[in-house]
Amino acid sequence: MPELTIPELEAQILDHPQWQSHLPSRQQQDPRLLDQICTQALNLLTGVDLTLTGDSFFVGAVDVLAGQEGAFYVLEANGGSTRGFWSLPEAKIEAIYRAYGEALQWVDPDAPLIIIGHVDDDVLLYERLLLAERLRAWSGKSVRLCPYSQLVPALNFSENWVTYANQRVALLIGDGVARRHPKLSEHPCSRTLIVNRIFPLTDSKALTYHVVAEHAAELGNFGYRPLRFWEGFSEKSTLHAMKTAFESCKSILIKPHGGSGGCGLQWVTTADAIASALQKSQAEFHAKFGADRSPFPYTISETIEGRTWRWQGKPYHFDLKIYIVRQNNTLVPVGVKIRRARVPAGESTASLRTNLTYGGGLAAERAGGINPQTLEQIGLSTADVARMVAGATLLVKRLCDVH
Known part of the structure; x- marks a missing residue:
């Protein structure tokens, strides 16, 4: 046929x-x-x-x-x-x-x-x-x-x-x-x-970013630069990583592990919004993938213009x-x-x-x-x-x- x-x-x-x-x-x-x-x-x-x-x-x-x-x-x-x-x-x-x-x-x-x-x-x-x-x-x-x-x-x-x-x-x-x-x-x-x-x-943005960073020189030949990023393996450590990121970044992005289609992505523009942004991200993630699936580890990265x-x-x-x-x-x-x-x-x-x-x-x-x-x-x-x-x-x- x-x-x-x-x-x-x-x-x-x-x-x-x-x-x-x-x-x-x-x-x-x-x-x-x-x-x-x-x-x-x-x-x-x-x-x-x-x-x-x-x-x-x-x-x-x-x-x-x-x-x-x-x-x-x-x-x-x-x-x-x-x-x-x-x-x-x-x-x-x-x-x-x-x-x-x-x-x-x-x-x-x-x-x-x-x-x-x-x-x-x-x-x-x-x-x-x-x-x-x-x-x-x-x-x-x-x-x-x-x-x-x-x-x-x-x-x-x-x-x-x-x-x-x-x-x-x-x-x-x-x-x-x-x-x-x-x-x-x-x-x-x-x-x-x-x-x-x-x-x-x-599935892990952080693992992908690690590979980008490890091969920054090679990728730099084509105009690439690595993103600054942090990881959070629990809610407490994610909140801490977000606060740390704000010490050197004007705004940050947070992304859950295994999210797809932008699910759970949050742009955080002020340090005061850290807790609410993480809460909103987790709620969106669980709504799509179910309450039993964990969104951790989170990847926190700088925002690029x-x-x-x-x-x-x-x-x-x-x-x-x-x-x-x-x-x-x-x-x-x-x-x-x-x-x-x-x-x-x-x-x-x-x-x-x-x-x-x-x-x-x-x-x-x-x-x-x-x-x-x-x-x-x-x-x-x-x-x-x-x-x-x-x-x-x-x-x-x-x-x-x-x-």
């Missing part, structure tokens, strides 16, 4: 406008310019070994901020649950699917099941639908597509295998499932392949999400998406939140593609973006090296 193509799936979901919201941002992408930037980035990495020898990484992304002073800053790294890639050109989407497919080379041939987890009421479910179809065709295994709320309680851990309905799971996508299941978080190196195994590193994107006459903060995949056991950058914050730049946390999916909806109008006009609007050159992409690719390699 021939594989379902992206245009064929899009034709099937035309009656669902919310499933077609990726199209405007894809239409803004200049495929040739994107290819040029990715090629420039790899040229900048000449001499760097981007080979992967283990099964730690297949698909992910790095969110990067462009500072007003010209430096670049890593905000976070994302793993196998990365979403929103249908805003890229079709060739890049297929490259991401093939990267997931490379994981099949590392799974036990006798384990019969592949599971793909997704958020409840996922407005980007079509991305996972085609992934399921691809993996089923390539592997011959049974593929289950399940929302987290149903999947996590149904997973068990037996004899170093993840099991579902008494069947061994060969491949589990993505790390959003693992972070919600305590036993999977404790045993990331089970015989079940989790995409990606480096999720303990990417980022460049702004003027839209409808007002300045907005933005970041670049850089997609990186495994291709023939080598790391390769495949795409870039620009994300504008929810509200104009100011002193509210929402003015720093650039995630496009929240509250069951998709704010596709805040996504921008790589093209000359948009790059001019955000004040970045193709050379700037190529350096950002090169640094993000190098960071993923160093994260894999640590793992």
Whole structure:
């Protein structure tokens, strides 16, 4: 049976406008310019070994901020649950699917099941639908597509295998499932392949920032600077770390462990607001992930004054999400998406939140593609973006090296 193509799936979901919201941002992408930037980035990495020898990484992304002073800053790294890639050109989407497919080379041939987890009421479910179809065709295994709320309680851990309905799971996508299941978080190196195994590193902003700091000289070649950051392993130590941070920072950001989609992020602009900000962050985290899951350790970081994107006459903060995949056991950058914050730049946390999916909806109008006009609007050159992409690719390699 021939594989379902992206245009064929899009034709099937035309009656669902919310499933077609990726199209405007894809239409803004200049495929040739994107290819040029990715090629420039790899040229900048000449001499760097981007080979992967283990099964730690297949698909992910790095969110990067462009500072007003010209430096670049890593905000976070994302793993196998990365979403929103249908805003890229079709060739890049297929490259991401093939990267997931490379994981099949590392799974036990006798384990019969592949599971793909997704958020409840996922407005980007079509991305996972085609992934399921691809993996089923390539592997011959049974593929289950399940929302987290149903999947996590149904997973068990037996004899170093993840099991579902008494069947061994060969491949589990993505790390959003693992972070919600305590036993999977404790045993990331089970015989079940989790995409990606480096999720303990990417789930913790502090661990990611540690790697950035350790390789500051290397990353500095591409214009990156490490963020100043602190950690809090309990409520008491987090409050203490926040107070310490204010001794040298005008404002700070706090982020819980394993938060996604900006969940729990709080911008704290005065020392008097420390306790209330932490309380609000924890409440938001527990509302999304449940009362039993801990948001600790917290990462506390300095706030960087980022460049702004003027839209409808007002300045907005933005970041670049850089997609990186495994291709023939080598790391390769495949795409870039620009994300504008929810509200104009100011002193509210929402003015720093650039995630496009929240509250069951998709704010596709805040996504921008790589093209000359948009790059001019955000004040970045193709050379700037190529350096950002090169640094993000190098960071993923160093994260894999640590793992």
